[in-house]
Amino acid sequence: MQLGIVGRRAIVTGASSGLGLASAKALAAEGVRVVIVSRDAERLARAKSDFPDDSMVEVLVADVSDPDQVTTMVDRASTILGGLDILVANAGGPPPGTFSSTSFDAYETALRLNLLSTVAMCRAAVPTMKENGWGRIVAITSTSVREPIEHLILSNTARAGVTGFLKTLAREIAGDGITVNTLQPGLHLTDRLSALYPDPQTLATTIPAGRLGDPDDFGRVVAFVCSEHARFMTGASIPLDGGALRGLQ
Numbered sequence: 001m002q003l004g005i006v007g008r009r010a011i012v013t014g015a016s017s018g019l020g021l022a023s024a025k026a027l028a029a030e031g032v033r034v035v036i037v038s039r040d041a042e043r044l045a046r047a048k049s050d051f052p053d054d055s056m057v058e059v060l061v062a063d064v065s066d067p068d069q070v071t072t073m074v075d076r077a078s079t080i081l082g083g084l085d086i087l088v089a090n091a092g093g094p095p096p097g098t099f100s101s102t103s104f105d106a107y108e109t110a111l112r113l114n115l116l117s118t119v120a121m122c123r124a125a126v127p128t129m130k131e132n133g134w135g136r137i138v139a140i141t142s143t144s145v146r147e148p149i150e151h152l153i154l155s156n157t158a159r160a161g162v163t164g165f166l167k168t169l170a171r172e173i174a175g176d177g178i179t180v181n182t183l184q185p186g187l188h189l190t191d192r193l194s195a196l197y198p199d200p201q202t203l204a205t206t207i208p209a210g211r212l213g214d215p216d217d218f219g220r221v222v223a224f225v226c227s228e229h230a231r232f233m234t235g236a237s238i239p240l241d242g243g244a245l246r247g248l249q
Contacts, residue, residue, distance in 0.1 A: 001229070003030050003223060003224065003226075003227035003229065004227055004228030004229070005030050005031065005032055005085075005086075005223075005227055005228065006030065006031030006032070007031060007032075007033070008027075008031075008032045008085040008086055008226075009032070009033050009034075009078075009081035009082065009083050009084055009085050009086065010027050010033070010034045010035070010084075010086035010087070010088065010226070011034075011035050011037060011073070011074065011084065011086070011087050011088070011121075012027070012034055012036050012037065012088040012090065013037040013038075013073075013088065013089055013090050013091060013117075013121070014037070014064070014090035014091045014092055014140075015036035015037055015038060015044075015047065015088075015090065016036070016038035016040055016044050016046070016047045017047065017190070017191050018188075018191055018192060018215060019090065019140055019185060019188060019190060019215050019218050019219070020036070020038075020088070020090040020140065021036070021047050021050070022216050022218055022219030022222075023088050023090070023138075023140070023218070023219040023222040023223070024036045024047075024057065024088070025050070025051060025216070026216070026219030026222055026223040027086065027088075027219075027222070027223050027226065028051055028053065028056040028057055029052075029223070030223050030227075031056075032223075032226075033056055033057075033058075033081055034056060034057045034058070035057070035058045035059070035060055035077040035080055035081060036048070036057055036058075036059055036060070037059075037060045037061075037062050037064070037073060037077075038059075038062075039061065039062070039063050040061075041059075041061045044059040044060075044061065047059075058077075058080050058081075060073055060077060060080075064091050064113070064117040064121070065091070065109070065112040065113045065116075065117055066112075067117075067120040070117060070120040070121055070124060071120065073124075074121065074124035074125050075124070083128065083132065084125055084128050084129065084135075085129065085134060085136065086135070086136045086137075086138075086226050087125045087135075087137045087138070088138045088222060088226075089117070089118040089121050089122075089137065089138070089139040089140070090139070090140040091113050091114055091117055091118075092113070092192060093114070093142075093152070093155045093192055094106070094109065094110035094114065094154040094155055094158065095154065096151045096154075096196060097151065097152075097153055097154060098150075098153055099153055102153055102154060106154060107154065107157065110154035110155070110157065110158045111157075111158050111161065113158070114154075114155065114158035114161075114162060115158045115159075115161040115162045118139055118162050118165065118166070119162075119165060122137060122166075122169060125137070126173060126178065129173075129176070129177075129178045130173070130176045130178070132177075133176065133177045134177045134178070135173075135176070135177065135178035135179070136178070136179055136225070136226040137166070137178065137179070137181070138181055138182070138183060138222055138225050138226060139162060139163075139166055139180075139181075139182045139183070140183055140185065140222075141159040141162060141163055141182050141184050141185075141237075142155060142159050142184055142185060143184045143186045143239050143241050143244070144156045144159055144160075145159050145160050145163045145182075145184055145237065146184065146237075146239065146245055146249070147246070147247060162182075163182055163237060166180050166182055166235075167180075167235050167237070170234045170235035171235060174234050174235075178234075179225075179230065179231065179234035180234055180235065181225050181230075181233060181234060181235070181236045181237070181238065182236070182237045182238070183218070183221060183222060183225065183240060184237060184238060184239045184240065184241070185213065185240050185241070186207070186213060186239065186242060186244045186245070187200070187203050187204075187206075187207060187212050187213060187241070187242075187244070188212060188213035188214070188215055188218060189212040189213065189214065189215065190215060193212070200212065206244060207241070207242040207243065207244050208242060208243035209243055210242075211242065212242075213240065213241070213242060218240055221238075221240060225238075
């Protein structure tokens with residue numbers, strides 16, 4: 001299937017590894033020019049070398065939890081690409097913890113990383129998309145938005161907030177040709193999962209599909225949501241979890 005996005009221009013944050021990198025690679029495979037963003041220059045360099053055609057990708061070092069860096073990042077990426085059509089907002093998760101083990105100050109840090117970063121990115125990117133009359137915003141959150149995960153109180157809190165923000169934004173800018181959607185990954189085989197669980201493969205028994213998610217499969221869903229075929233899809237929150245969630249919604 002041709003997705004109709006050849007020549008489009010994208011920023012993907014949190015893209016030095018995991019689901020962010022997989023998303024960037026899937027977009028590049030569809031002919032999208034991509035700027036990948038991370039805080040770590042060395043990891044970004046390694047990530048770029050992982051693309052079959054590294055002429056499709058440029059790198060920028062930025063900390064998305066800093067609003068000033070976000071504005072500069074979007075401006076620089078737009079200059080590099082000659083414009084901006086697609087934003088994939090992604091950031092690593094905050095540290096694990098429970099209500100009793102988590103300090104009040106930790107919430108501000110988590111909100112800056114997993115909520116306010118996306119708000120800042122949208123504020124920087126949406127005006128250009130409105131001028132073009134076309135845009136795609138995809139945020140990578142978590143199934144914890146639907147079913148909170150034990151010991152991840154910071155992530156549960158911040159990602160629920162960004163979901164509410166994006167649903168509101170989707171309705172406000174749908175008439176400008178811009179779609180806004182969130183993808184909610186369940187257990188995928190990433191560095192983040194390995195950091196949280198010593199033997200992540202044992203978690204496959206909790207998933208009806210019988211296996212952990214493949215980041216490359218996830219990335220291809222991101223590319224589809226950014227496609228012309230998905231132009232009527234906006235305000236959606238899509239779980240990708242192998243059937244693990246038990247709720248009806």
